[in-house]
Amino acid sequence: MSDSVVAELTDLLALERLEDNLFRGQSRDIGTKYVFGGQVLGQALSAAQRTMTDPARDVHSLHAYFLRAGDIEHPIVYTVERTRDGGSFSTRRITAIQHGQPIFVATCSFQHRESGAEHQAAMPEVPAPETLRPGTNIPPEVIAKLPPKIQRWVTREGPFEFRHVDPRNELDPATMPPLQYVWFRLIGPVGDDIHLHQALLAYSSDFHLLGTATFPHRISYYQPGVQMASLDHALWFHRPFRADEWLLYACESPSASGGRGLARGQIFSRDGRLIASTAQEGLIRVVDRNGGKA
Structure with missing residues (x-):
């Protein structure tokens, strides 16, 4: 099962080349109402990577805006503008289009590999992933009463495994500080291509991040009347890694206001x-049953 799920994701990120700078990607329903933002992030980065002629230039930053909700039932077309190819850096601008309208724009910067000064923040002290329980923290009898789409999201056998250091009940959340630690990894090996591992990380970086901003407010994406959607996303790559080995996502939210939440993450x-x-x-918006703000 793990091999087929992982292969499905790598196929999703591979994209079909339509022209030199034009690509088409399919969409996958993982239980979200619209296309999962991580899918668009991963596919956009993959499209930009396909336009690079120097295999030793790796992405070091990605900055994106989500403009419209993506339609799960239709493919997405990605156009890539080759903005600049300099001596050490290259820049690409990517636009994702559905039904004739842009739904997402991003800029990626690539750098030829080189050495330089080194320092970093310390990794938090947390339990090892093997000591943590996998899977959801929601009892099966409760899951059975959820709407089918939410059931699919909660029980999905996805390509990534997640283990929460301090899991919470997303259907009846307690008040918690806006901080969480999540171990995650791809559930099967995918070879040594660093560019694939970077696209996989872009995909997985959209999990759990924004949800951290809901922790102090006893709300979650699973609850009726809670509207949540990514507005923008930034990702910086610092060092080589493998997405099929355990990584720790340390997420925090310094602010929520005006119907928006800000979250930051470090991946170790x-x-x-x-x-x-x-x-x-x-x-992050809470509405009543009539569609108005609660």
Whole structure:
């Protein structure tokens, strides 16, 4: 099962080339109402990577805006603008289009590999992933009463395994500080291509990040009347890594206001190397049954 699920994701990220700078990607329903934002992030990065002629230039930063909700039932077309190819750096601008309208824009910067000064933040002290329980923290009898789409999201056998250091009941959340630690890894090996591992990390970086901003407010994505959507996303790659080995996602939210929440993340390899940093702002809105703000 793990091999087929992982292969499905790598196929999703591979994209069909339509022209030199034009690509088409399929969509996958993982239980979200619209296309999962991580899918668009991963596919956009994959499209930009396909336009690079120097295999030793790796992405070091990605900055994106989500403009419209993506339609799960239809493919997405990605156009890539080759903005600049300099002596050490290259820049690409990517636009994702559905039904004739842009739903997402991003800029990626690539750098030819080189050495330089080194320092990093320390990895938090947390339990090892093997000591933590896998899977959801929601009892099966409760899951059975959920709407089918939420059931699919909660019980999905996805390509990534997640283990929460301090899991919470997303259907009846307690008040918690806006901080969480999540171990995650791809559930099967995918070879040594660093560019694939970077696209896989872009995909997985959208899990759990914005949800951290809901922790102090006893709300979650699973609850009726809670609207959540990514507005923008930033991702910086610092050091080589493997997405099929355990990584620790340390997420925090410094602010929520105006119907928006801000979350930041640091991703560490198991041996303590800081391999990536993230930031995301998203919509967090509670509405009543008549559609008005609660």
